[in-house]
Amino acid sequence: MPDPVVILDAVAIQRALTRIAHEITERNENSAEVVLAGIPSAGVPLAQRLGAILSGIWKHPVPVGSLDISMHRDDLDHRTAPHVHPTDMPFDVNHKTVVLVDDVLFRGRTARAAMDALNDFGRPKKIQLAVLVDRGHRELPIKADFIGKNVPTSLDETIDVLLTEAGATQDQVLLKKK
Amino acid sequence: MSWTKKHLLDIESLTADEIITVLDTARGFKAVGERAIKKVPALRGKTVVNLFVEPSTRTRISFELAAQRLSADIVNFSAEASSFKKGETLKDTALNLEALNADFIIIRHSASGAPHFLTRVVDAHVINAGDGAHEHPTQALLDVFTIREKKGRIAGLNVTILGDILYSRVARSDIWALTKLGANVTLCGPSTLVPKTFEKMGCRVTHDVDEAIRDADIINLLRIQHERQRKTMFPSIGEYTQLFGLNKARLAKTRSDALIMHPGPINRGVEIDSEIADCGRSVILEQVTNGLAVRMAVLFLVNGGKAPSEVAA
Numbered sequence: 001m002p003d004p005v006v007i008l009d010a011v012a013i014q015r016a017l018t019r020i021a022h023e024i025t026e027r028n029e030n031s032a033e034v035v036l037a038g039i040p041s042a043g044v045p046l047a048q049r050l051g052a053i054l055s056g057i058w059k060h061p062v063p064v065g066s067l068d069i070s071m072h073r074d075d076l077d078h079r080t081a082p083h084v085h086p087t088d089m090p091f092d093v094n095h096k097t098v099v100l101v102d103d104v105l106f107r108g109r110t111a112r113a114a115m116d117a118l119n120d121f122g123r124p125k126k127i128q129l130a131v132l133v134d135r136g137h138r139e140l141p142i143k144a145d146f147i148g149k150n151v152p153t154s155l156d157e158t159i160d161v162l163l164t165e166a167g168a169t170q171d172q173v174l175l176k177k178k
Numbered sequence: 179m180s181w182t183k184k185h186l187l188d189i190e191s192l193t194a195d196e197i198i199t200v201l202d203t204a205r206g207f208k209a210v211g212e213r214a215i216k217k218v219p220a221l222r223g224k225t226v227v228n229l230f231v232e233p234s235t236r237t238r239i240s241f242e243l244a245a246q247r248l249s250a251d252i253v254n255f256s257a258e259a260s261s262f263k264k265g266e267t268l269k270d271t272a273l274n275l276e277a278l279n280a281d282f283i284i285i286r287h288s289a290s291g292a293p294h295f296l297t298r299v300v301d302a303h304v305i306n307a308g309d310g311a312h313e314h315p316t317q318a319l320l321d322v323f324t325i326r327e328k329k330g331r332i333a334g335l336n337v338t339i340l341g342d343i344l345y346s347r348v349a350r351s352d353i354w355a356l357t358k359l360g361a362n363v364t365l366c367g368p369s370t371l372v373p374k375t376f377e378k379m380g381c382r383v384t385h386d387v388d389e390a391i392r393d394a395d396i397i398n399l400l401r402i403q404h405e406r407q408r409k410t411m412f413p414s415i416g417e418y419t420q421l422f423g424l425n426k427a428r429l430a431k432t433r434s435d436a437l438i439m440h441p442g443p444i445n446r447g448v449e450i451d452s453e454i455a456d457c458g459r460s461v462i463l464e465q466v467t468n469g470l471a472v473r474m475a476v477l478f479l480v481n482g483g484k485a486p487s488e489v490a491a
Contacts, residue, residue, distance in 0.1 A: 068206060070206070071206075071210070071218035071219065071220040071248075071478070072218065072219060072220075073220075076220055076221075076478075076481060076482055077481070077482075079482060080180075080181060080182060080482045081181055081203070081478055081479045081481065081482030082482070083202070083203075084202070084203045084205075084206030084207070084475075084478075085206065086205065086206055086209060087206070087209055087210075088209075116219070120213060120215040120217075120218070121213070121214075121215075
């Protein structure tokens with residue numbers, strides 16, 4: 001098996017998040033309306049990092065929540081039951097622009113489930129999607145609004161996002177051959 | 179983190195890891211119950227049958243709500259108003275339910291092993307909601323969930339189960355779950371209802387109630403199961419209350435942070451003083467709330483309970 005390729009290192013991840021944060025500010029003029037919702041597990045620390053950068057730019061705290069999508073998956077019949085993570089949405093989503101944050105955009109099924117899960121909390125004014133890596137192979141008509149890096153992949157490759165918050169020694173995005 | 183079982187039949191065959199998986203999953207489902215919209219689509223299109231051949235309020239309603247909150251369709255079946263009265267066997271009833279495409283059968287039956295029998299005749303997921311004096315696995319899971327939530331851990335805690343152990347399926351399931359997770363379990367009650375043979379399950383047996391509850395972190399009370407006792411196991415209810423009932427004087431001699439649990443239905447004035455049942459140290463109603471979350475978790479997990487080889491990559 002060939003060695004995994006580092007496609008983003010710690011500096012590049014930080015730079016990508018900073019750029020995404022600036023793109024979010026360009027797209028959303030009313031900063032008071034913006035809230036972030038990370039999709040567990042890796043989306044949650046990414047959302048927190050984005051929230052910190054945005055709070056610095058906007059000079060006010062930006063609410064960050066975590067939105068578990070395991071009960072909204074469309075493949076529950078085809079696999080072992082997924083790990084249910086806590087959902088913590090400490091804000092009202094009504095009339096807000098909710099930026100969903102995930103590590104990798106792949107088939108688009110997670111993003112669909114996340115939009116469904118969000119409906120249980122109310123009716124956001126807008127939903128936007130921010131991802132660290134877009135690896136292609138969509139199975140649904142979904143695209144990201146903010147992308148850290150586009151990585152063309154083949155289906156026999158996997159993308160691993162390692163973050164220090166999850167216990168990794170350093171931030172890294174790896175491309176592996178199965 | 180692993181769950182590959184298709185059914186939930188007992189606690190005895192679960193690993194500590196599997197029990198923890200249910201508890202962790204239930205935590206997510208408890209949060210669902212606290213939202214404005216208490217429903218998730220996880221079991222949309224599935225049919226759940228509550229096959230209760232023995233009376234129940236809590237467990238049946240709890241499973242019913244659990245299935246509804248997972249967006250499944252649920253049918254309630256009670257022995258009183260069914261063809262059991264006309265002589266139909268359990269096997270035939272189950273086969274008929276399966277012919278109606280039931281995906282889950284939740285069974286309560288007075289015969290130990292009835293759920294295990296069902297798994298041999300039907301293809302549906304089977305969940306044991308209490309079989310004779312054998313096991314009541316979801317009760318044990320909600321008990322350990324409640325203890326973990328309140329105390330932050332299970333291992334090393336002193337748990338005393340007080341009352342009718344011999345005829346109690348709750349006691350057996352609780353003992354399995356608690357000992358697998360590392361708690362120190364003490365059983366107490368009249369010697370006719372708490373035989374020494376229970377020591378083989380890894381717990382301590384005593385007939386001195388004050389000693390049994392003195393160092394307890396958890397006091398779990400059980401009802402006297404009159405319906406299962408073929409002959410009287412102690413002289414009178416009054417004497418039982420006198421010797422083993424939890425009253426104010428006894429409670430005063432326990433640790434101030436000891437919690438009082440009871441699987442219900444409670445018999446006020448028999449195994450527990452009415453005041454104590456309603457006091458701040460009683461978590462009896464929280465057990466009911468947690469039971470709903472645990473049963474949602476169980477339905478969710480067994481639905482995905484496929485052996486790893488059956489799962490497409």
